[in-house]
Amino acid sequence: MVEENQPGEDVSVGFRNVNDILEKIGISNLRILFISGTTASLWIVSSLLVFLPVFVDDKVYCGQVGNYSCNPRLANSVSLKDRFNPPEFERHWFDQSFYIGSILGTSFVSYLADIYGRKFIGVPSFTLIGIFGLLMRFSPNYHILCFLRFAQGILFAAAGEVIYVLASESVPHSNHPVLALVFNLFWALGCCLLSVMSLIWVNWDELIFYSSLPVTLLPILLWFVIPESLAYLFEKKKGPEIEKWLSKVNKVVDEKKRIEYNVRECIDTFHHPIDGEFGECDNGNRFLKFIRFYKNHPKFIFYNAGTCYVWSAGFLLYLAMTMNSTSLSGNPYWNFILASLVELPPSLAAPILLKRYGRKIPMIWSTSIVAVMSFALIFINESQYVLYITVYMTTKGVMAFNYICLFVYFSEIYPTEVRNTSLGLNNAIGNCGGLLSPMFSEWSKKDPKTVFILYVFISASCAIVVKFLPETSDPSLLQKQTYEDRRHLEQNSSS
Template structure:
């Protein structure tokens, strides 16, 4: 295949064709913001207590039947225990008042008659519908993590599917199937069915995200491609994320919420006729006539005249040093490689635990959960803009360490804030989210610059898997808050600070030429010993191939 950029240079950089594709692909990313965090509201836990059938008990005895327990330094009615009702009814039938009886001598029992849930904030959630409290409380973070388990599957297979069937088909198939599964999920009759369907929502959602990203990078002009990959996709994702709490505020029932979010996706169906297939992919499949038809249509929209023959049958000459086939073992083959890969995996995991942990925690914060979620989403907008501007002129390594220190440092400070200053605690959490979001932006570019071309896809793939493990872990980190309010912040903050220190061992990539081969890859600063024998053997193989050619 010839030089695609040169072959299509006559189209220009910012014609109507490119602008329309840019806007339409970004519009699709709004749906990913809708669908990424609806579990925050569908899986929210409203206020609840043991259900006690009155059995002719007075209001005084009904209130006294619930033990008082200390939770995070506060005395609150127990959510999982009640005093033995048979004993209480005996005291009540004899005319005793609750103050006349030492209730601590009365045996406790589980909430065998279920729970009563407050409908002040939520009319219905999966927690209140399926009693996911007390012994079943672990099922809520598990339900959240199934989405990210689906992310792991989707990130592994989406690339292979789009390489085989085409970007456009996989993009719209993922969009349609995600919407359909969310609609079916709204009819779930059990927690298990909800989790299974949520797994596939995650698989198709990440497939949609990755495929749209690839399609945009392959079809857009150079100038718009940079804008699309840095700000376009991220900011439009934030738009959907910001709109979600307002939709959830208007719809307090989780089943109706899911049906509305699923229905909103229908507006994307007409885009099938406006978004073309990737000409680059068509050329790679030998379908030159279809690729030329798309480029000629683009030329018509951009009001330029295309040449009679745009693409010629040719093969690119591959450098001998790039002919060797690489696999996952090569990413950890030498001491430098292992050091670099380990540091990158740690960074991606820590950032994803912090980012998704804080995003899922908004319903647990003091104050209005809908407003908290909106603030969490709004925080990301300036974070992406600031990160993008700084990346143009600042070294990657200190920049990423600074962002990680901001994110983790503010989380560690939260435990020092008095209970009465909950607004300040919320501000610190949002500042932490700001740091994690900026780190999210930098780590993508930084990792791609660290690995050489021959290992870049493999390295990014391993880091993406580590990110998925981090996001799967995040709901359980937040779940630990039910035992200690500050434990999630301490864990996330400590892990992030540690990863910021580990980041300093990675090489600086700012202003450096992207490495093409393993030999050109920079050394990891913490590992000076290299596997010289292995590297020399690789070099000899390259020389032999060059001599044969």
């Protein structure tokens, strides 16, 4: 291991970018596995937050209104509707205020993570979200409750996305599908946990309070063990912290598997103004780097418009079908757990398919399959319980696969210097889908066939949009295009 250049030293480690270092380390390194697992654990509490309204907005029934056979204590349970009795037009405010907050706050919080660090912004955001949740139990009226939910939304979407970016920038590019699998498994575990918690705590205030405790406490514990992402440290030229990060990686392997590196040389290489991974990070005011990047690379405006649409549409369908699962025939708790467990098979298949077929083709397949399955649901009556629930849950599982593709694929489209801000914009626009999901969920209870017709068109349009996005399975190709853009700009400015 080599630390800093000494006078007269000629050390050439041959790393062209951060991913070269991460590929050399490999995902099997215990330190990399630790980072992946600890960051992914925060998605357990993420799913608790997102789907909380499913069990607190209104009374939960066991298949039919007035049926409490699956949990007799539901007969005396108190929901938000029972406690505050909001007007009909305010009925979904608790859920929608969360997504309004996400729309307004996501891009800004993500931008802060590009400036001040993934860990510094992402991890404390979760604790603040948990504190807002604890305060909800003592809300004197519905409007204050919705305001606290709104405050959670401002921080939440960015916090979840920033944590994933932190992990993805600390894991080899070739293993991003595996990372997304781990995150999705923890997400599904959180959904199952929420179903169990709602079975125990049937009143709105109890469920909100006890589900907010892990959201508050877990990030505090993880703050002391999660490191900053390696890509961010190189972008900001934090030599001592890079040395510490890499030395911990070398400590958990035998001497033969330790990587040799030169921090100073790597920083210089990665920050080369033309061919460097962070070639545009050092020019001008950092506050304007996002706008400057899109000005210099206008094709990314098209990419961002496409990813925003697909993210919004995918989020809408995923949330609406998950939320509606408790209203299907049968036990609502088991239905919700089943809706979570059906995500496991496609999640396990995702790393294999994404590695073998790239990013675009599996995503086009998944969105097309959702369109076909939604078309089939138009002609199946809910009275055909086994057939209906099988097709419904299969569709939900394919949507989960699509969500894995979305996180892996879209995070790889954008360079490190604008990744969080670009994904933050995707997340902000995507939350428009979250904002509409309660209405679609209610609509599907009254007129499911019309809703599934819309799902067909939405899914098919996503497949078409993805067709025009770039492939990212080979990061060097997209990076090469960016380098060529920089050279073209240099030539224009010098002529």
